[in-house]
Amino acid sequence: xxxxxxxxxxxxxxxxxxxxxxxxxxxxxxxxxxxxxxxxxxxxxxxxxxxxxxxxxxxxxxxxxxxxxxxxxxxxxxxxxxxxxxxxxxxxxxxxxxxxxxxxxxxxxxxxxxxxxxxxxxxxxxxxxxxxxxxxxxxxxxxxxxxxxxxxxxxxxxxxxxxxxxxxxxxxxxxxxxxxxxxxxxxxxxxxxxxxxxxxxxxxxxxxxxxxxxxxxxxxxxxxxxxxxxxxxxxxxxxxxxxxxxxxxxxxxxxxxxxxxxxxxxxxxxxxxxxxxxxxxxxxxxxxxxxxxxxxxxxxxxxxxxxxxxxxxxxxxxxxxxxxxxxxxxxxxxxxxxxxxxxxxxxxxxxxxxxxxxxxxxxxxxxxxxxxxxxxxxxxxxxxxxxxxxxxxxxxxxxxxxxxxxxxxxxxxxxxxxxxxxxxxxxxxxxxxxxxxxxxxxxxxxxxxxxxxxxxxxxxxxxxxxxxxxxxxxxxxxxxxxxxxxxxx
RNA sequence: GCCCCCAUCGUCUAGAGGCCUAGGACAACACCCUUUCACGGUGUAGACAGCGAUUCGAAUUCGCUUGGGGGUACCA
Numbered sequence: 123x124x125x126x127x128x129x130x131x132x133x134x135x136x137x138x139x140x141x142x143x144x145x146x147x148x149x150x151x152x153x154x155x156x157x158x159x160x161x162x163x164x165x166x167x168x169x170x171x172x173x174x175x176x177x178x179x180x181x182x183x184x185x186x187x188x189x190x191x192x193x194x195x196x197x198x199x200x201x202x203x204x205x206x207x208x209x210x211x212x213x214x215x216x217x218x219x220x221x222x223x224x225x226x227x228x229x230x231x232x233x234x235x236x237x238x239x240x241x242x243x244x245x246x247x248x249x250x251x252x253x254x255x256x257x258x259x260x261x262x263x264x265x266x267x268x269x270x271x272x273x274x275x276x277x278x279x280x281x282x283x284x285x286x287x288x289x290x291x292x293x294x295x296x297x298x299x300x301x302x303x304x305x306x307x308x309x310x311x312x313x314x315x316x317x318x319x320x321x322x323x324x325x326x327x328x329x330x331x332x333x334x335x336x337x338x339x340x341x342x343x344x345x346x347x348x349x350x351x352x353x354x355x356x357x358x359x360x361x362x363x364x365x366x367x368x369x370x371x372x373x374x375x376x377x378x379x380x381x382x383x384x385x386x387x388x389x390x391x392x393x394x395x396x397x398x399x400x401x402x403x404x405x406x407x408x409x410x411x412x413x414x415x416x417x418x419x420x421x422x423x424x425x426x427x428x429x430x431x432x433x434x435x436x437x438x439x440x441x442x443x444x445x446x447x448x449x450x451x452x453x454x455x456x457x458x459x460x461x462x463x464x465x466x467x468x469x470x471x472x473x474x475x476x477x478x479x480x481x482x483x484x485x486x487x488x489x490x491x492x493x494x495x496x497x498x499x500x501x502x503x504x505x506x507x508x509x510x511x512x513x514x515x516x517x518x519x520x521x522x523x524x525x526x527x528x529x530x531x532x533x534x535x536x537x538x539x540x541x542x543x544x545x546x547x548x549x550x551x552x553x554x555x556x557x558x559x560x561x562x563x564x565x566x567x568x569x570x571x572x573x574x575x576x577x578x579x580x581x582x583x584x585x586x587x588x589x590x591x592x593x594x595x596x597x598x599x600x601x602x603x604x605x606x607x608x609x610x611x
Numbered sequence: 612g613c614c615c616c617c618a619u620c621g622u623c624u625a626g627a628g629g630c631c632u633a634g635g636a637c638a639a640c641a642c643c644c645u646u647u648c649a650c651g652g653u654g655u656a657g658a659c660a661g662c663g664a665u666u667c668g669a670a671u672u673c674g675c676u677u678g679g680g681g682g683u684a685c686c687a
Contacts, residue, residue, distance in 0.1 A: 135687045170686060235685080242684095251613035252683070277685050302616070311614055311683090319685040326687045346616065350682045373617075373680085380679065408623095411636090415624055419635060438617095438624075441680055445622045448637040458650075496649035506648095558646070573646040585648040 128160025129340045132186075132193075133330065135167045136178035139391035140185035142444070143345065143375045143383060146409040149425070150372060150437070151343045152191045153410075156429035163337060164196030166207045169329055174209075185392040188402045190425055195337075203337040208329055215324040218332050218362060219278055219317060227285050227361040228317060230276035231258040232269040254279070254313035278318040280328075282309050285357040295353050300341065300370030302439045307353050315354060331355050335364035343434070346371040370434055373413055373441040383444055399472060399500025401460070404453040411448075413438040422455055450498040457494055466490045472500050476511035485595060492587035506586065510595060514582030514604060516611050522584065523608055527567060528575035534560075535576055536605055544598045551590045579608035 132148040134140065155162040164186065168174040183198065195201025205211055222228035238254075245252035259281065261269075266276070286293060286309040296306040317328035324332070330351075334342060349371050359366040377387040389395045395405055403424070410428050411421060414437050457465065466487045470478065478486065493506045522528055538557065543549050554573075561567040574584050580592060580601060593601055 133687090137687075167687065173686075231685090233685095238685085246612070249612050253613095279685095305615080307615065313683085316685045321685080323685090325685065330687090345681090347681055348687095349615065351687095371616085376680075378622080382680090411623060413623085415635095419625080421623090421636060440617045442624090443622060445637075448623065451637055454649090554646075569646060577647065583647085587648090589646060 127338075127340060128155060128158040129163060129338055130155050130160060130343060131163040131165050131334070131337065131339050132191075133165040133167045133333075134182050135170070135173075136175065136182060137170065137173035138178055139181040139393050141383075141390055142392055142395065142405070142409065145185065145189060145191075145392050145406070146375060146412060147344055147372060148186060148191050149189070149406060149410060150414075150434070153425070153429045153432040154341065154343060154434055155194075156426070157432045160340070161194040162191070163201070163203075163339070164193040164206065165333060165337070166197055167326070167329070168207060168209045169323055169326065171209070181391070181393055185396075188396065189392065189406045190402070191406075208333065211329075211333065212323065214336070215318070215329060215332055216322075219324075219328075222280065222317070222358075222361060223278065225361065227281050227288075228278050229259050229281060229314075230261070230266060231279045231314075231316070232261070232266070232274045232276050233258060234274070251311055252313070253311060254315075256314055259314070275320040277316045277320040279314040280317045280354070280358065280361075282312050282314050282354075282357060285361045289357075289360045295356065297352065297356060297366075297369060299349075300343070300368055300434050301437045302346075302371055305349060305352075305371075307350070309353065309357075312353060317358070327351055327354050328358065331358040331362070331364070334367060335359060335362070339367050341368045341370065343370040343372065345374055347374065370437075371439075372437060373439055375409075375412060376441050376443045378443055378445060380443065387444075388446075399502065400449070400453050401456045401468070401500075403460075404449065404456040407456075408449045408452050412442040412444070413440075422452065454496075454498040457497060457500070462487055462491055465494065469500055469503055472503055473507060473511075475504070476507070478511075480511060481595070488591065488595060489587075492591045509581040509583065509586070510592075513607070514580070516578075516582050516608060519578035519582055519584060520611060522574060522578050523611065525575075527565075527571055528578070530565060531561060531567070531572050531575040532579055532605060532609060535579075536602075536609075539598070539601060539605065542593075542598070544594060544601075547590055547594055550593060554590060579605045582608075 130151040132144070132151050134144050134148075152162050154160070166179060166182070168179070186193070193199065195203060195206060197206040200206075219228065223230075241255055242252050258276075258279070269276075283293075286295060293308055293310050294306055295309050296304060299305045315327060316325050318324050352369050352371075356366055375383050377383045379387075383390055389398055392402075392405065396402065406425055407422060407428075410425070414432070416423065416428070417431055466483075469490050470486065481489065489507055489510050490503070493503060497503060497506060516523065523532075535557065538553070542553050558569040558572045561572045562569060573589060577586060577589060578584055580589075580596065586592065596604070
């Protein structure tokens with residue numbers, strides 16, 4: 123149990139729709155906050171105006187909400203530490219840049235992109251690690267004045283060595299990661315990085331620190347791609363006299379081919395998954411299992427139950443591969459357990475190519491109820507419910523319908539069905555059972571063979587929902603019409 | 612190139628020196644149930660990357676190798 127005031131955040135950059143990996147990071151932050159009675163904060167990091175768009179901001183909001191990851195503070199709900207959108211915080215950064223400049227932990231750099239590029243090329247040529255040369259570190263006022271007259275605008279760089287020396291004994295910087303344990307790096311290998319661009323906007327590593335410090339973030343839980351940033355950030359926290367938060371780095375989610383999960387692997391954004399018919403409940407549950415395991419072995423459980431059982435130190439520190447098989451299985455589980463009315467609401471939009479007015483709401487719910495079982499995605503419903511809305515297509519079952527067995531069965535069924543009461547499902551069920559039994563005894567036809575013939579005639583399929591329910595939904599007239607149609611092919 | 616992280620069945624994982632002839636889940640396969648598909652049930656197959664070291668004893672500790680991932684921007 124962590125006793126101090128817990129404040130965690132998710133800080134997505136709106137340069138794309140909410141990625142499933144970001145959703146997982148958000149989830150773990152959310153779980154950590156819930157478990158420790160802390161606050162979960164949403165901050166939008168839109169410093170890079172070039173790649174940012176409002177559409178993505180909206181997508182992030184909607185996706186997080188759909189997943190049930192509600193935030194306590196954020197751009198829309200506000201809070202005492204706002205604004206929660208980085209671009210609206212631009213006026214607060216210069217003050218801290220100046221402080222770093224004054225303390226000697228930062229300096230102006232007039233290097234041009236070309237000069238920097240040359241340095242890098244030289245390092246590569248000599249097979250050396252590239253580290254910024256610090257050639258602007260000791261520029262005199264005259265030098266700077268001269269450069270400024272040339273029209274050069276300086277960027278501000280952070281002085282790694284100076285900060286390291288001020289707060290640590292050696293050049294090795296170490297921190298205790300919440301999930302990975304002790305992590306370290308030799309700060310000599312970190313170049314003096316830019317904290318404020320020459321155009322006056324802060325860079326990511328600088329803005330995060332200021333924001334996290336001012337928002338009093340206690341624990342930073344994020345992907346391990348940020349480990350190398352952590353060292354830079356720790357040094358800034360220290361140089362500014364801020365309390366350094368605890369860090370926890372999660373393994374990454376990889377595609378089945380072990381590369382970064384990207385668009386070519388299919389859906390990557392939460393909204394893409396939803397469009398394919400994944401339930402947000404299943405998505406969030408599945409993603410929780412990537413790197414974390416429930417103590418009771420019960421894998422299917424809602425987020426609030428997961429939160430009770432969550433311990434950050436038990437998260438796996440390795441990467442995990444995103445396999446769709448288990449997600450699909452889990453989605454199927456959720457589809458079958460979900461409240462029918464709710465599921466119908468979610469399913470109907472997927473069926474908008476059909477004339478839904480053919481049926482009452484009650485009947486539509488019935489259709490969903492009897493077709494939900496074998497599906498793993500909501501969009502599977504399109505195919506599986508087709509014969510309720512359209513005339514059957516017999517091409518797949520032509521051979522079956524023309525078999526002697528089918529002819530026998532349908533000869534008799536055509537006559538018998540006229541006597542059935544379609545408004546009495548129990549009777550219908552019994553009549554069909556008798557019908558199967560009759561052919562079993564008389565001809566030795568297997569029950570399923572008898573049913574195949576009927577199913578094929580009525581739906582054009584050999585697989586599908588419960589026949590009794592199908593017959594009821596279709597009604598006597600339509601059933602008879604379909605059987606007659608099937609006999610003419 | 613350099614730096615960092617990681618390493619149990621195909622995949623997600625349990626496992627924190629003897630409970631492990633390594634457990635579960637998904638996927639696969641077989642059988643049962645059954646009006647089909649599915650669900651469910653039962654079962655089969657399937658892993659401690661390799662090599663050293665420590666120890667009476669190692670999946671669990673240490674080192675090396677290999678493999679995978681990440682970082683190396685005036686992107687976030």
